[in-house]
Structure formats: structure tokens, C-alpha cells
Amino acid sequence: MATQSNLAHQDDPKPGRRDFLYIAAGAVGAVGVAGVTWPLINQLNPDASVLALASIEFDLSGIEVGQSVTIKWRGLPVFVRNRTPEEIAEAKAVPMSDLKDPATDEQRTKPGHEQWLIMIANCTHLGCIPVGDSGDYNGWACPCHGSQFDTAGRIRKGPAPTNLVLPPYEFISDTLVKIG
Amino acid sequence: MAHESSYVPGNVVEKWIDDRLPIIRWSKEHLMDYPTPKNLNYWWTFGAILAFMLGVQIVTGIILAMHYTPHVSLAFDSVEHIRRDVNGGRIIQAVHATGASMFFAAVYIHMFRGLYFGSYKAPREILWILGVLLFVLMVTTAFMGYVLPWGQMSFWAATVITNILGAIPVLGTPILELLRGGFAVDNATLNRFFSLHYLLPFIIAAVVALHIWALHVPGNNNPIGVEVKSSRETVPFHPYYTMKDLFAIIVFCIPFAWFVFFAPDILGHPDNYIMANSQVTPAHIVPEWYFLPFYAILRAIDFNILFIDSKLGGVIFFAGAILVLFFVPWLDTSKVRSGTFRPVFKWFYWLFVANFVFLTWLGSAPAEGIYVLLSKIATAYYFIYFIIVLPLLGRFETPRPLPTSITESVLAKHKAPAAAQPVAASTSH
Numbered sequence: 091m092a093t094q095s096n097l098a099h100q101d102d103p104k105p106g107r108r109d110f111l112y113i114a115a116g117a118v119g120a121v122g123v124a125g126v127t128w129p130l131i132n133q134l135n136p137d138a139s140v141l142a143l144a145s146i147e148f149d150l151s152g153i154e155v156g157q158s159v160t161i162k163w164r165g166l167p168v169f170v171r172n173r174t175p176e177e178i179a180e181a182k183a184v185p186m187s188d189l190k191d192p193a194t195d196e197q198r199t200k201p202g203h204e205q206w207l208i209m210i211a212n213c214t215h216l217g218c219i220p221v222g223d224s225g226d227y228n229g230w231a232c233p234c235h236g237s238q239f240d241t242a243g244r245i246r247k248g249p250a251p252t253n254l255v256l257p258p259y260e261f262i263s264d265t266l267v268k269i270g
Numbered sequence: 271m272a273h274e275s276s277y278v279p280g281n282v283v284e285k286w287i288d289d290r291l292p293i294i295r296w297s298k299e300h301l302m303d304y305p306t307p308k309n310l311n312y313w314w315t316f317g318a319i320l321a322f323m324l325g326v327q328i329v330t331g332i333i334l335a336m337h338y339t340p341h342v343s344l345a346f347d348s349v350e351h352i353r354r355d356v357n358g359g360r361i362i363q364a365v366h367a368t369g370a371s372m373f374f375a376a377v378y379i380h381m382f383r384g385l386y387f388g389s390y391k392a393p394r395e396i397l398w399i400l401g402v403l404l405f406v407l408m409v410t411t412a413f414m415g416y417v418l419p420w421g422q423m424s425f426w427a428a429t430v431i432t433n434i435l436g437a438i439p440v441l442g443t444p445i446l447e448l449l450r451g452g453f454a455v456d457n458a459t460l461n462r463f464f465s466l467h468y469l470l471p472f473i474i475a476a477v478v479a480l481h482i483w484a485l486h487v488p489g490n491n492n493p494i495g496v497e498v499k500s501s502r503e504t505v506p507f508h509p510y511y512t513m514k515d516l517f518a519i520i521v522f523c524i525p526f527a528w529f530v531f532f533a534p535d536i537l538g539h540p541d542n543y544i545m546a547n548s549q550v551t552p553a554h555i556v557p558e559w560y561f562l563p564f565y566a567i568l569r570a571i572d573f574n575i576l577f578i579d580s581k582l583g584g585v586i587f588f589a590g591a592i593l594v595l596f597f598v599p600w601l602d603t604s605k606v607r608s609g610t611f612r613p614v615f616k617w618f619y620w621l622f623v624a625n626f627v628f629l630t631w632l633g634s635a636p637a638e639g640i641y642v643l644l645s646k647i648a649t650a651y652y653f654i655y656f657i658i659v660l661p662l663l664g665r666f667e668t669p670r671p672l673p674t675s676i677t678e679s680v681l682a683k684h685k686a687p688a689a690a691q692p693v694a695a696s697t698s699h
Contacts, residue, residue: 131448134462140452160549165454167549211549212454215581217433218426218551233553234430235569236637249572251579 140165145270147262150206158222160211163269167211167219168257169230170267173241178204180228181242190245191252198242198253203261208269209243210257215250230254275299300486305504306511307492309676313387314490315518316380318511322519323373324478328471330366331415338418340464342457345420346545364534370412371537372526374560377405385598386619388607389491395599397484402595404477409561409592411470414463416558421542426555428455428463434568437585454548494679495607496672503676554636562633563626567591567652569637570645587649594656601656603664611670615663622655 146163148170153159158171173181181195199207211219218234225231226247227240237248244253259269277295279285288295337356339348352359381401384390390398417428432449436442451458489498498504505511529536537559541552557565571584578586594601609615629648635641673679 134448134451136447136450136452137458140456140458162548165452165456165548212429215433216430217436218430218555219549233551234426234555235572249569249580249584251581 145268147266147268149266151265155205160219163210163257168269169207169209169211169222169243169254171207171222173205173207175205177228177241181240181244184240184242184244188246193242193244193253195242198244198256200259200261203264206267207241207243208257208259208267209254211254213237213250214245214252214255215248220254276303300482302506302508304486304507305489305498305501306507307490307498307676308503308505308510309492309494309680310490310511310514311493312514312518313379313383314492315515316376316383318515319376319519319522320373320380321478322522323369323376324471324474326369327366327373328475330362330369331468331471333362334366335464335468338464340418340461342420342460342546345418345460349419360534361530364530368526368529368534368537370415371529371558371560372522373408374412376522377408378560381405381595382623385622386609387491387493388495388602388604388609390599391602391607392599393488394484394491397481397488398599399596400477400481400484402592404474404481405595406592407470407474407477411467411474412558412560414467414470417460417463418467419542420460420546422544422546422550422552423539423542423555425455425546425548426551427557428459430555431557432459434585434588437582439582456548491607492676493608494610494673494676496674496676496679499675499677556634559630559634562631563629563652564588564591564633566629566633566645567649569633570642570649572637572642587653591652594653598656598660602660603662604660604667604669605664606669606672611672612663612667613670614667618655618659618663621651625651625655 143164146161148161150170150172153170153172155172156174158169160167160169162168178195181198186192186194195204198209199205213220213232213234215232215235215237218232220230220232220237220239222230225238227238229241229243229246230239232238232248232250235249237250238246239250239254240246242253245251257269259267262268275295275298277288277298279288279294284294287293334352337348337352337359339345349363352363354360356362384398384401413427413431417424432446432455435449436446438445447453449459450456451462489504492498539556541555544552556562568584568588571587572580573583574580575583604612604615606612609619625648629645629652632641632645632648637645673682
């Protein structure tokens with residue numbers, strides 16, 4: 091049967107009802123295949139248990155001035171640093187023209203809580219964790235490919251394209267912060 | 271290289287099978303009688319060595335999977351359990367781990383053989399492209415396998431390499447989360463890498479079958495690069511090359527065995543004996559030696575190119591270093607296959623080989639000071655060789671006269687060794 095209709099198709103140069111049916115059936119088939127394929131790919135995306143960890147609360151009262159801790163949020167390490175007045179002054183003194191990814195110190199912190207620097211600890215280059223209190227800018231230096239960040243976590247040197255990323259967060263009280 | 275099948279079923283059972291599924295006929299044609307040029311040198315044994323290594327990795331890998339647990343809290347200990355408790359596990363694990371290195375050593379030699387003798391030129395372009403595809407599959411498989419022991423190097427290799435995809439504009443982050451199954455490399459990532467690491471070797475085996483099919487249509491290239499002219503210039507694959515390949519495999523197993531029995535960890539990194547910790551990156555992370563040249567290229571791009579930032583630029587060059595290989599059959603414009611008869615090509619070729627080794631060394635050096643500049647120079651030559659040297663050389667180089675046939679070159683070599691210097695040189699490379 092298929093052979094017969096193929097022959098008929100070749101003899102007739104004008105597109106007919108048969109061609110329309112072929113294309114329509116093929117199109118429906120393609121949509122069906124795509125519909126089945128999507129869940130097979132989508133299962134790779136972050137699952138409900140991973141998404142459920144999307145928001146945490148963290149108590150800042152135990153962190154001394156000049157101390158830095160690393161906590162975990164959505165599986166990612168997050169730096170929480172209680173900056174010294176010198177570090178804040180140093181970050182504020184940097185002219186915007188020196189920055190690869192310009193951002194003021196005010197934009198990097200929350201008003202009234204500017205001693206607290208909270209940022210995702212993965213280097214924006216390829217995701218290694220920079221070492222604190224090091225580098226030429228008294229901030230962080232990445233051991234993998236040599237990126238250096240200042241006391242506001244801004245990129246100053248090396249291959250990283252942007253500043254260390256700030257997670258969404260808000261202060262619930264002076265000592266309690268909600269990340270996510 | 272089409273040839274008449276000489277198979278005659280020996281008895282009624284063979285005849286019965288042959289009428290229904292001519293698998294014995296097929297095997298005799300392709301595994302035994304396949305006409306092979308008689309002048310192949312030892313560089314041509316690496317195909318068989320690679321097939322052997324694929325078998326070794328699949329067998330040891332299936333065994334390791336019987337004792338391994340793909341979970342973030344158990345994976346590291348399960349590998350130690352294999353090495354300490356499982357009967358013979360210490361050796362089986364070492365064969366698999368060092369086997370990856372031996373596999374890559376063999377594939378690099380195999381590829382450089384092809385680049386020197388022009389094995390990618392018409393009519394063998396598809397054979398070459400399938401080979402490059404196999405290399406890409408090997409790289410992917412090896413990377414995922416390296417993540418499974420879940421040590422510090424495993425974890426940070428997974429983080430850094432998956433982050434490469436994050437450099438893709440707009441779609442980078444969604445693709446990254448899809449690949450990792452989370453916001454960071456975690457249990458979901460480990461599980462899927464285990465699944466894919468088990469799958470990919472069988473995909474490789476299937477592509478190897480296509481690679482050999484694509485080889486058996488035009489037949490082997492050979493050291494002088496002149497096509498076979500008559501059946502007198504070939505010998506049957508079995509026993510001539512089965513035995514030669516077997517001998518080469520045995521010799522290849524000597525260093526392999528040395529690694530397995532005496533230095534199973536010499537190619538690894540001590541940091542991988544620390545369990546994965548997402549909060550601390552080791553001070554000096556480097557990939558396995560076989561990825562170092564490409565890692566050096568990735569790091570060499572630390573500057574913005576127009577609107578492309580340094581991160582994306584590094585990724586483009588990293589991918590380009592492998593993708594350019596797909597186009598070599600059309601980039602090399604010379605009609606002469608074998609490098610033996612190309613006096614100028616030889617210089618650029620050996621400089622390319624030295625440059626590749628140099629890139630390997632640079633990839634292991636820290637990304638600072640003079641190494642950064644040297645990496646840029648070496649990366650530049652890597653691409654210049656393919657994109658500028660190979661296309662131009664075909665136009666400007668005067669090749670030496672080719673022998674008219676394999677027979678002529680073989681006889682010349684035996685009759686007058688002094689007069690046959692060009693041909694003798696070909697086997698010494």
C-alpha cells in the first residue's frame with residue numbers, strides 16, 4: 091500500500107490530500123515525541139528536596155568583628171563576614187574606575203548593617219572557594235586560577251568576570267538574617 | 271577495499287547457519303581475511319591496543335560497580351572498601367584507574383600517528399571524524415569516572431568543569447542546574463555521573479564498530495601514504511596483524527603492569543584521599559595529566575576579546591581545541607598523505623608535538639608569572655598549526671617524489687638500504 095501511494099505521489103506534481111495527511115501525521119508525531127522527551131530531560135533539574143532548602147535563617151551573634159564563617163545555603167557555601175571598620179573604610183575608598191565590575195560598598199551591603207558582608211563563596215570564574223584574609227586587596231584570593239577580591243568581595247584581579255555573587259537576604263533583627 | 275568472500279562452509283551446521291545469519295562468513299571476511307597493507311609499522315598497532323584497553327576498562331568497571339556505592343556519604347568509603355576489603359580489589363581498582371591513563375596515552379599516540387601520516391585525508395574523512403568523536407566520548411567518560419571516588423579532587427574537578435558550561439550566555443545557569451541536578455555539585459550529580467559513566471563505554475563500543483567499518487571500506491592508510499595497488503601488496507589481517515598487534519599489546523602491558531603493581535597512585539593526587547568537602551578548595555587543583563594541554567588552553571585566555579569576556583573566551587578556545595580536529599581533513603590542503611615525503615611539514619609537525627607536550631607541562635604549572643605568557647604562546651601555535659600552517663603548506667611546499675607503489679618502496683628498502691633513506695626514515699618516526 092505504501093508503495094502504491096508513493097508512486098501515485100511521484101506521478102502527481104501537485105500537493106494533494108495524501109501529502110497533507112503525511113505532514114499532519116508527522117507533525118502530531120513530532121509533538122508527541124517532544125512531549126514524551128521533556129519529562130525525561132526535566133527529571134535532571136533540581137528536585138523538590140533540593141528546592142525545599144531554598145531559604146535559611148542564620149544567627150549572627152556569635153561572629154566577632156574581623157571573623158568570617160562559611161555556612162551552607164542550597165548546597166552552596168556562603169561567606170558571612172563581620173568586617174572591621176578599617177575594611178569598610180578601605181572598601182569605600184576605592185574609586186569606581188578601578189573596578190572591573192563597578193559596585194559601591196553600599197550596594198554590596200544592607201543599610202544599617204554595613205559591617206556584614208554576606209556573599210556566595212564560589213569564585214565567579216569556575217566555582218572554587220577563595221581563601222579569606224589574603225591577596226593584594228586584603229580580601230579573598232582564589233587558589234585555582236588566581237582571581238583576587240577586595241574587602242567588599244569585588245573582583246580586582248584575575249580571570250573572574252564579576253564580583254562574588256550576593257544571595258538574596260534580609261535582616262529579621264540586628265542579629266538574625268534570613269538568606270534566600 | 272572490497273574483496274570476494276573466500277568462505278566455504280565446512281560442514282552442514284555451518285552451511286545451515288550461513289544461509290540464515292552469515293555471521294561466520296562476516297567474521298572471516300572482516301576479522302581474518304581483511305586485506306591489510308604489508309608495510310604497516312608499529313605505530314599502526316595502537317588501534318588494537320585501544321580496543322584492548324576499552325575491553326579492560328569495561329570488564330574492570332563492571333566489577334567495580336558491583337562494590338561501589340554512588341552516594342555522597344558512602345562513595346568515598348566504598349572505594350576504600352574496594353581497595354582494602356574486596357578480594358583482589360586493590361589490583362582491579364588500580365587497573366581501572368591507571369587504565370584510564372594508559373588508554374589516553376594510547377589514544378594520543380594513535381591520533382598523532384594519524385596526523386603525521388595524513389590518515390584523515392580522502393577517502394578516510396569519516397573514519398577520522400568518528401575517531402575525534404570517540405576522543406570526545408573518552409574525555410567525557412574519563413571525567414565522570416574521576417568524579418566517582420568523591421575525593422577533594424573529584425569534587426572540585428566536577429565543580430570547575432561543570433562551571434565551564436555556566437559561561438554560555440543566557441542559557442548557562444539553567445543548563446548548569448540541569449546538569450548538576452541542584453545549585454551545586456551534590457548527590458544528584460554523583461548519581462547521574464555514575465549512571466552515565468556506566469552507559470558511555472557502550473556508546474564508545476558502538477562508535478568503535480562504526481570506526482572499524484569506516485576503516486574497512488577504504489582499507490588502511492600506510493606509512494608511505496600510497497594506496498594499495500594490487501592484492502600482492504596486502505597480507506590477510508589474520509595471522510599477520512593479529513599476531514603483531516598481540517605482541518604490541520603485550521609490550522604495552524609492561525608499563526601498564528608496572529603502574530598497577532608498583533605505583534597505582536603515582537598519576538593521581540594526594541588530595542583525592544581527602545573526602546569531598548564543598549566548603550574548602552584544595553590549594554592547587556589540576557586535572558589528570560591527559561587533560562592538562564586543554565586545561566592550559568582554558569586558562570591561557572584571561573583577557574576579554576571584544577564583547578566576549580575572559581571566562582567565555584577560555585571556554586571557546588578550550589572547546590575549539592578539540593572541535594578544530596573535526597575539520598583537519600579539509601584544513602590540510604596537501605595532496606601528499608604521508609609526512610615522510612613533506613620536508614617542510616615535518617618541522618611544523620614536530621614543533622606541534624613538542625608544543626603539545628609543553629602545553630601539558632604548562633597545564634600543571636600554577637597560573638601565574640611567566641607561565642601565563644608561555645601558555646598564551648603555546649595556545650597560539652596550537653591553533654596556528656591547524657588554521658594557518660596546514661592550509662598554506664599544501665600550496666607552497668614541494669613534496670619529495672613519491673614511490674609509485676608499496677611494493678617499490680618495500681623492495682627499495684631491502685635492495686639498497688643506503689639509497690632508500692627517505693623510506694627508512696618513515697619507519698623510525
